[in-house]
Amino acid sequence: GENVEQHPSTLSVQEGDSAVIKCTYSDSASNYFPWYKQELGKRPQLIIDIRSNVGEKKDQRIAVTLNKTAKHFSLHITETQPEDSAVYFCAALLSGDDKIIFGKGTRLHILP
């Protein structure tokens, strides 16, 4: 079936460095790609999203890039801070089905 693959599953970066998380999707007609952040014991919350009519979107230290030809999209966090430590999930809206499918998540550790 349609799915979203995410890697790495765990990522450790030094505070102040950049972090990159990558996802691939299988449904070539997918047109909406959100990223969610989930802190321990909390609910997932949207941090940024992108639609297929643009290739990149930025919001302060966070950016998402989309390559529709290759069917992959990435989350970039610059100047990482301790509060960036969390699990990050990519997701894709499956066209026709109108359901949002999530990746398995990346646990990001920001090292002091």
Place this chain on the structure above:
Amino acid sequence: GAGVSQTPSNKVTEKGKYVELRCDPISGHTALYWYRQSLGQGPEFLIYFQGTGAADDSGLPNDRFFAVRPEGSVSTLKIQRTERGDSAVYLCASSLQAGANTGELFFGEGSRLTVL
């Protein structure tokens, strides 16, 4: 309410029992989703409502699982003859629009189900 509300927050039950999990979405949100999240995993799609009807229930694991949204607002996820493998956090989310204009999903805090 201000956000998506789920009850109960925790439910411990015995194998074979029946369980109901309730979700109260944000007022005015037409789309409502149920996901299941096991430890260390991403949210797994179960079912999606557009208004009162189930637009897609392809993620329900088997016929022990059923969900309703009779008035297009509150939804109940029902699990019959619970099994230990049903233990997980059940997340509900709502969004203002659906289909091609789907936007942010607003999640509830989840209902943690433990089947002994």
